[in-house]
Each structure stands twice: as structure tokens, then as C-alpha cells.
Amino acid sequence: MCGLAGFAGGAAPTPEDRRELQRMAATLRHRGPDAHGIHLAPGIGLAHTRLSIIDPATGQQPLHDGTGAVWTVFNGEIFNYLELREELQREGYAFRTRSDTEVIVHLYHRHGDRFVERLNGQFAIALWDARRQRLVLARDRAGIRPLYHARARGRLWFASEVKALLAALPECARLDPDGLVQAFTFWGPADPDTLFEGVRSLPPGHLLAVEADGSQTLTRYWDWEFPDAGAPATFASLDEAVDELRALLLDAVRLQLRADVPVGAYLSGGLDSSGIVALVRQAGIASVRTFSVTFDDDEFDEREQQQAMVRHLGTEHTTVHCTRRDIAEAFPALVRHTEAPVLRTAPVPLMLLSGEVRRSGYKVVLTGEGADEVFAGYDLFKEAKVRRFWARRPDSAWRHLLLGRLYGYLPHSPVGTPGFARAFFAQGLEHIGRPVFAHAPRWATSRRALAFLSPDLRQRAMAFDPLAFQERRLPPDAARWAPLSRDQYVEAKSLMAGYLLSSQGDRVAMANSVEGRFPFLDHRVVEFANRLPPRWKLRGLTEKHILRKALEPLLPSAIARRAKQPYRAPDASSFFEDGRPADYVAELLSPPRIRDAGLFDADKVAMLLAKCRRGRAAGFGDNQAFVGIVSTMLLHDTFIRRRDAAAPALRATGTE
Amino acid sequence: MTETAIRETIRGHILENLMFTDDPSRLPDDASLLEMGVIDSTGVLELVLLMEENFAMKVQDAAIIPENFDSVDRMVSFVLRSKSA
Numbered sequence: 001m002c003g004l005a006g007f008a009g010g011a012a013p014t015p016e017d018r019r020e021l022q023r024m025a026a027t028l029r030h031r032g033p034d035a036h037g038i039h040l041a042p043g044i045g046l047a048h049t050r051l052s053i054i055d056p057a058t059g060q061q062p063l064h065d066g067t068g069a070v071w072t073v074f075n076g077e078i079f080n081y082l083e084l085r086e087e088l089q090r091e092g093y094a095f096r097t098r099s100d101t102e103v104i105v106h107l108y109h110r111h112g113d114r115f116v117e118r119l120n121g122q123f124a125i126a127l128w129d130a131r132r133q134r135l136v137l138a139r140d141r142a143g144i145r146p147l148y149h150a151r152a153r154g155r156l157w158f159a160s161e162v163k164a165l166l167a168a169l170p171e172c173a174r175l176d177p178d179g180l181v182q183a184f185t186f187w188g189p190a191d192p193d194t195l196f197e198g199v200r201s202l203p204p205g206h207l208l209a210v211e212a213d214g215s216q217t218l219t220r221y222w223d224w225e226f227p228d229a230g231a232p233a234t235f236a237s238l239d240e241a242v243d244e245l246r247a248l249l250l251d252a253v254r255l256q257l258r259a260d261v262p263v264g265a266y267l268s269g270g271l272d273s274s275g276i277v278a279l280v281r282q283a284g285i286a287s288v289r290t291f292s293v294t295f296d297d298d299e300f301d302e303r304e305q306q307q308a309m310v311r312h313l314g315t316e317h318t319t320v321h322c323t324r325r326d327i328a329e330a331f332p333a334l335v336r337h338t339e340a341p342v343l344r345t346a347p348v349p350l351m352l353l354s355g356e357v358r359r360s361g362y363k364v365v366l367t368g369e370g371a372d373e374v375f376a377g378y379d380l381f382k383e384a385k386v387r388r389f390w391a392r393r394p395d396s397a398w399r400h401l402l403l404g405r406l407y408g409y410l411p412h413s414p415v416g417t418p419g420f421a422r423a424f425f426a427q428g429l430e431h432i433g434r435p436v437f438a439h440a441p442r443w444a445t446s447r448r449a450l451a452f453l454s455p456d457l458r459q460r461a462m463a464f465d466p467l468a469f470q471e472r473r474l475p476p477d478a479a480r481w482a483p484l485s486r487d488q489y490v491e492a493k494s495l496m497a498g499y500l501l502s503s504q505g506d507r508v509a510m511a512n513s514v515e516g517r518f519p520f521l522d523h524r525v526v527e528f529a530n531r532l533p534p535r536w537k538l539r540g541l542t543e544k545h546i547l548r549k550a551l552e553p554l555l556p557s558a559i560a561r562r563a564k565q566p567y568r569a570p571d572a573s574s575f576f577e578d579g580r581p582a583d584y585v586a587e588l589l590s591p592p593r594i595r596d597a598g599l600f601d602a603d604k605v606a607m608l609l610a611k612c613r614r615g616r617a618a619g620f621g622d623n624q625a626f627v628g629i630v631s632t633m634l635l636h637d638t639f640i641r642r643r644d645a646a647a648p649a650l651r652a653t654g655t656e
Numbered sequence: 657m658t659e660t661a662i663r664e665t666i667r668g669h670i671l672e673n674l675m676f677t678d679d680p681s682r683l684p685d686d687a688s689l690l691e692m693g694v695i696d697s698t699g700v701l702e703l704v705l706l707m708e709e710n711f712a713m714k715v716q717d718a719a720i721i722p723e724n725f726d727s728v729d730r731m732v733s734f735v736l737r738s739k740s741a
Contacts, residue, residue: 420722423726448693451676603676607672607676611672616702
């Protein structure tokens with residue numbers, strides 16, 4: 001795990017080029033505190049900051065193929081590197097290190113750009129073909145590791161985080177209104193767009209090749225694919241599929257345990273993380289080191305379930321207790337890492353947790369991330385199923401009541417007011433014919449925050465049609481998929497890649513130089529799950545049915561049967577104590593600062609602040625708007641307003 | 657409390673706390689709050705709270721229906737009916 005940065009193009013290297021690379025790398029020190037390196041040659045500059053996990057002794061980067069013909073800097077892990085290495089050695093390739101990095105350069109020599117299809121891992125790769133003066137950027141299938149790029153001054157610049165690009169390209173330090181509107185709708189900018197003008201995010205599963213003449217080709221080498229609805233089954237029986245899934249998950253965990261440092265795990269108390277820890281034990285690790293977050297408030301806290309699993313699995317467990325004040329204090333650091341607005345504070349406790357992991361001497365953790373996307377765990381999937389069922393008979397007096405079975409964990413759910421639930425859930429029913437029907441209500445809630453934009457931005461935001469935008473991004477085949485498959489695709493490409501794996505994943509772990517690993521996102525698991533009949537994933541209104549069956553023998557029945565509890569944290573209320581906002585909130589949301597930034601409507605923000613101050617922001621709409629505005633103002637303050645004073649190296653919060 | 661005072665209290669609350677605006681023309685008294693997107697999933701509870709806090713009334717669960725809450729006009733009649741009951 002690491003940070004990478006660099007550029008391709010331009011004439012012979014100058015001393016200023018080296019300083020530029022050093023400045024870029026300095027902003028990524030939190031991603032790789034253990035070592036750093038630079039390679040500078042005609043046409044190319046590569047910089048790397050290293051978090052040593054595999055082959056600490058000889059795995060330094062930038063690394064070349066032994067002849068200097070192919071160079072790479074790489075962030076992430078190639079979990080099947082031992083198998084690839086053996087295969088390449090049989091074909092005559094000589095290895096100089098024990099690292100996973102070295103298989104990349106030889107695989108490229110052997111297979112060209114298709115090398116990426118052979119990798120099982122989570123990675124962002126920059127590869128330089130010196131003979132052809134050609135740059136290749138590649139990103140893993142699910143979008144676990146970030147990779148940004150920008151064209152400027154006749155070069156293509158790239159880096160693991162935007163802040164490294166800004167260190168070299170101050171001209172990119174302007175907020176892109178489209179990225180802002182996307183973030184306020186989908187919870188994160190939609191790649192290739194980012195919050196910054198001219199900065200692009202390489203989409204998951206894509207490879208970008210830049211030739212010597214500057215021409216570039218973007219290729220999608222992998223995507224979530226599903227069979228046509230009603231296609232003949234490819235499994236003999238559910239039982240057989242369950243056994244196959246269990247074996248596959250065990251193999252994914254076995255591969256992801258590969259490291260030359262100890263590997264821990266997150267244990268939230270739910271099915272997914274409990275399953276991962278149980279699989280780690282199956283893989284032969286008797287005593288697993290586990291970590292979790294606890295909260296004051298019963299609404300968010302899951303310590304009982306966590307302790308039940310700790311007892312059952314006999315793990316050595318550490319909890320981090322997270323208060324509202326902790327969230328407010330750490331929030332500015334969070335958004336310096338996310339480089340995108342967040343609508344929820346939920347990433348903060350995970351950033352504090354990774355700090356604890358690091359202090360406990362661990363730099364790698366396995367987590368249950370991805371199971372809800374791969375096996376259809378979210379309420380959104382169930383809600384869509386009921387709403388589709390209801391839409392077939394809109395006059396039905398009872399069909400919508402099935403929605404009462406969802407959202408039981410929400411204290412202020414519309415389900416609590418049955419008389420209104422029908423009218424509320426009927427909103428968006430008119431979109432029944434659209435492929436993104438399931439997501440329409442969520443995006444409608446998020447978009448309430450757009451009402452707080454300044455008038456000219458608001459006009460632009462209102463012209464943005466999120467349904468049409470996401471529908472354009474669907475592959476042509478999606479029209480023939482089952483509705484659940486389409487819902488899963490949209491979820492994986494919008495919320496998961498754009499928010500969960502980024503602001504709530506890579507960024508909050510790397511903030512403390514910790515690498516998260518996600519066995520449920522092993523592409524073999526995803527491909528397997530995508531072939532399953534939808535009813536094996538969402539059975540009636542029971543989510544992740546086949547995953548429960550697969551993990552049942554390894555878990556206490558209460559956990560295997562437990563309904564999903566979404567991970568959440570206190571939002572707007574975190575920023576107030578006895579009705580007083582945190583100092584930076586009062587400052588950033590003051591009318592002069594709001595007007596100065598030009599992004600929001602100062603009067604509206606003042607009314608929202610007053611409402612939150614009185615503790616009256618109960619709904620997701622108000623809370624998301626408030627957190628979104630605070631985070632955007634912090635981003636503006638950090639990356640735009642104070643840019644000259646900024647560009648400092650972000651210190652890893654847990655390692656200093 | 658007069659009908660006018662009730663109406664102004666309800667309008668003021670919705671404008672300030674749900675619509676975040678001081679422009680009264682944005683809120684026609686007969687407009688559906690659901691259709692206008694003024695109330696989200698928990699907005700109904702905010703309206704109930706508004707009633708209970710400002711008009712010293714207790715709203716029964718069974719009364720929380722769009723017929724009583726989905727516009728300024730409906731809320732005003734609901735308060736008046738409750739008061740006279």
C-alpha cells in the first residue's frame with residue numbers, strides 16, 4: 001500500500017522536475033511512511049511513497065524489469081502474485097525481488113496491456129514502457145485504490161490523491177460545480193469527474209494508455225456483468241452453489257491473508273465482518289486480532305453483537321469509543337483526506353479506528369466491505385422489490401405495508417406514521433419503467449441539499465438529471481438483466497465506488513497508513529455472485545440469503561440470521577455542544593464566509609444552522625445537507641482559499 | 657388563537673424550518689407538501705411536533721394522515737377541528 005505520483009511527456013528532465021516529484025510525493029507521505037523513491041528519465045517522472053507489507057527488504061519502488069525497459073510504481077496488492085511469479089519463472093523470467101510489484105513489469109512484457117486481466121488484487125498502477133515511450137495507468141476492478149490524472153503543460157500528470165496533483169498543478173485548484181452537484185446527489189463525484197476542475201479519476205476496471213505522440217486510449221477491461229433475466233440456471237442446486245461459495249470465500253480470504261506483516265480484521269457485529277473473521281480462523285489463524293467502533297447512542301452502537309462474536313470466535317479485540325465531540329474534532333482532518341464532500345459523518349469513526357489499528361502495531365485489516373453490493377444486502381434492494389410489487393397494483397390497500405418491515409431500526413421512520421407511509425413511498429413510483437427506479441428515492445433525498453446552493457449553482461444543479469445521468473452509464477446489456485441485477489450494478493458503480501470505497505474506505509484507512517482488504521470484492525467472488533439467480537440473494541425480503549447459508553456453519557445462529565443494521569454515526573448533532581456549534585463550523589458557516597466562497601446561499605445556510613443548533617434536524621435531508629455544506633466549506637477553505645499556505649504534507653494521524 | 661394566527665404560525669414554521677426561505681410566495685396554502693418535496697421521510701414528525709408545541713394539542717397516531725397534514729390549508733382545518741372538539 002502506498003502512494004504514487006508522476007508525469008509523462010516533456011523533454012529531458014530538469015532539476016525542477018525532481019523538485020516537482022518530491023513536492024507531489026510529500027503530500028502522500030501518510031499513504032507510505034516507510035520509504036520513498038523517484039525515477040526521472042526522458043519522458044517520464046515517477047514517485048513513490050511506500051507502506052511496506054510484502055517484501056519489506058527488496059520491494060522498493062519505482063521498480064524496473066532488470067533492463068530498465070519497463071518501470072512501474074504501484075499502490076495496492078496483487079494477491080495472486082505467487083502463482084503469477086511461478087508461471088512467469090517457468091516461462092524464463094528472472095526475478096530480482098520477492099515483491100508482488102515485480103510480476104507487473106514481467107506480465108506487461110509477456111501480455112502487453114492485457115497484463116491487468118491476470119491480476120487478482122486491489123491496485124492503482126502506473127507503468128512506463130521506456131522503449132515505446134508509453135504510459136499505462138490501470139485501476140482495480142471494484143475501484144478500491146484511487147488514481148487521478150490531469151493534462152497540463154504538455155504532460156499527463158497522475159497521482160493517488162488529488163492533493164499531489166495540486167502540489168504540481170495549482171491551476172487545478174478550482175472546484176468543479178458538476179463534481180459538487182454529483183457529490184451532493186450520489187454521495188461522491190461520479191468518475192471520471194472529481195471535485196476539481198481538470199482532474200479526472202480513472203474509473204474502476206479501466207486502463208488508460210498514453211502513447212509517445214500524446215494520443216490516449218481508455219479501455220474497460222472488466223465490468224460487473226449479469227446474465228439475462230430468465231436465462232437458464234448455471235447451478236445444479238442451491239446447496240451446491242452454497243458449498244461452492246463457501247470454498248471460494250475461503251480461498252479469497254486465504255489469498256488476502258498474504259503479507260509479511262500481521263493481518264487484523266474489523267468486526268462490526270454484523271454478518272459480513274463476522275463471516276470474514278470466521279473464515280480467517282478457517283484459514284488457519286487461531287487467534288485473530290479484531291477492532292471495532294462503539295458509540296454512546298444505542299441508535300448506532302452494536303457492541304453487544306460485537307462482544308457475542310468476540311466470545312464465539314475467541315478474538316483479541318479492541319474497541320474505539322467514538323463520541324460526538326470526537327467526530328466534530330476529527331472532521332476537518334477527514335475532508336482533507338477525502339478530497340470530496342461527504343453527506344454523512346460515518347467515515348470519521350472509521351478513521352479513528354484505523355488510528356487505533358496502527359497504534360496496535362497493525363497495518364493491514366480485512367473487512368466485510370462489499371458483501372452488501374455483491375449479495376444484495378441493502379434495504380434499497382428490498383425497498384425497490386416492494387415498490388415494484390406495489391406498482392403492479394398501485395391501488396392495492398396493503399402492498400405498500402410490506403415497507404413497514406424495512407427501516408425498523410430508524411426511530412423517525414415514515415413507517416412509524418403508517419397514514420403517511422403510503423403517500424411517502426408512492427413518491428417516485430412514476431419512474432417504475434426506468435432502469436434506475438430503485439435509486440430514485442435516495443437521490444431525491446440527497447438532492448434536497450442542492451436547495452442550499454447559491455442561485456447560479458442551484459440553477460445548474462436543477463438542470464442536472466441524476467436518473468438520465470446514471471442510465472447513460474449503464475452497459476447496453478443491462479436492459480436484459482433482472483431488475484435486482486441492474487440495481488446492484490448502479491449501487492456498485494455509484495455509492496460503492498464513489499463513496500464507500502473512497503471517502504469511507506481507502507481514505508480513512510490510509511489516513512493512518514492502514515491498508516483495508518476486502519475478500520468479498522475478490523473479482524472471482526463478484527463474478528460468481530453475479531451469475532446467481534436473484535432470488536438466491538434476495539429471498540422474499542431476506543437479504544444475502546446465499547451468503548447466510550454459506551456462513552451458517554461458521555457462525556452462531558443469531559448472527560447468521562441477524563437482519564442487516566446499516567453502519568451509521570451521529571451526523572449534524574456531532575457539531576454542537578449545548579447548542580453551540582464547533583468553532584470552525586461557526587466560522588465557516590458565517591454569512592461573510594459563505595458569501596466569500598460563493599457556493600451556498602448564506603440566508604438558507606443560516607436557517608439550517610439555526611435549526612441544527614436547536615437540535616431539530618431529525619431527517620436525513622437536513623442532516624445530509626448540513627454535513628455536506630460543512631465538508632464542502634472545509635474543502636474550499638483547505639484546497640482553494642488557503643492553497644498557498646496549504647500543500648503541507650498530511651501527517652498520518654496515528655503514527656506521529 | 658385566531659385562524660389567521662394559526663395559519664401564520666404554520667406557514668412561518670414551514671417556510672423557515674422546512675423550506676429554508678423567507679419568501680412567502682414559495683408556499684401556496686393549498687399546495688401538497690409531499691408533491692412540493694417539502695417534507696422528507698421524517699418531515700411529517702416535524703409537522704406533528706409543530707402542532708403539539710404551538711397549539712397545545714396532542715396528535716393521535718391515527719390522525720397522522722395526508723388528509724390532515726399535506727398542505728397549510730389542511731393543517732389549519734385540522735387544528736381548528738381539534739380545538740373545537
